[in-house]
Amino acid sequence: MKLTRCSSFLGLLLVSNVYAGQQVVQLEDGRQAVLNDDFTWKYLDVSGDEKVTKPASVVSSDLPTAAPTATSVAASTSLVAGASIVVLDGDNTQVAVEHSGVEINLVGTQWNDGYLVIDTEITNNGLQPVIKADLKIDVYDLQGNLLASEEHAVFRSIKRMADTYLRPQQTKQGSTIKIELPQQEQYQILSEISELDHRG
Structure with missing residues (x-):
């Protein structure tokens, strides 16, 4: 029992270190994606099958409310590196x-x-x-x-x-x-x- 608690704690610690400096967002279709500081993102899949995308820079600020959020952009676009x-x-x-x-x-x-x-x-x-x-x-x-x-x-x-x-x-x-x-x-x-x- 004590070993199980210890391994659960270590697993949680490893996950928190992996995603430090990153943001996890919930997509409209229910999936989760990890947004990195270098403008790359990937699907977060508990089975370990994660899809990595190309980096892109979104250089815009204070977009109108009708503009897509980071989650909808990540879900609906094939990002071009540097674009x-x-x-x-x-x-x-x-x-x-x-x-x-x-x-x-x-x-x-x-x-x-x-x-x-x-x-x-x-x-x-x-x-x-x-x-x-x-x-x-x-x-x-x-x-x-x-x-x-x-x-x-x-x-x-x-x-x-x-x-x-x-x-x-x-x-x-x-x-x-x-x-x-x-x-x-x-x-x-x-x-x-x-x-x-x-x-x-």
């Missing part, structure tokens, strides 16, 4: 990418006449003025299917007009990106700064 889930017309959804001290923010997404429309903002945290910045964007649906892969000019200065450069510690509105896509309420977006030119 951010964006909600159309989600005022507080923001995706940021950085390269060499330059940060490009996707500050708003909306649907307009057959296009996903994304507003951008660019900030120069580096030491040299920026004259050109391009962004590569891959857009996926929630099942992980690639819908579009495009490169867009986010910022261009006017040649030899220094007042049009993006100076250090300066933020400017970037171009508006339009991508022809089938309409959905949410997308997964994977983006990177593909080209960046400075004026020395």
Whole structure:
């Protein structure tokens, strides 16, 4: 009897150590999932048969109440590694990418006449003025299917007009990106700064 209590205690201790820094959530279908700090998740199955998913980053805050919770996202999506889930017309959804001290923010997404429309903002945290910045964007649906892969000019200065450069510690509105896509309420977006030119 004493041995059984001791082994039960040790089992509980091991489980609590395994899931330290993690969150267990109950899904709508009754299953449980473990959400990790590195944005990965897996089903929690007492039989030990757990399904591990790919990591993803959800870069959004204070989403509207109609937006899916972490549990419904985990249950209904095939997450793309490194992608951010964006909600159309989600005022507080923001995706940021950085390269060499330059940060490009996707500050708003909306649907307009057959296009996903994304507003951008660019900030120069580096030491040299920026004259050109391009962004590569891959857009996926929630099942992980690639819908579009495009490169867009986010910022261009006017040649030899220094007042049009993006100076250090300066933020400017970037171009508006339009991508022809089938309409959905949410997308997964994977983006990177593909080209960046400075004026020395």
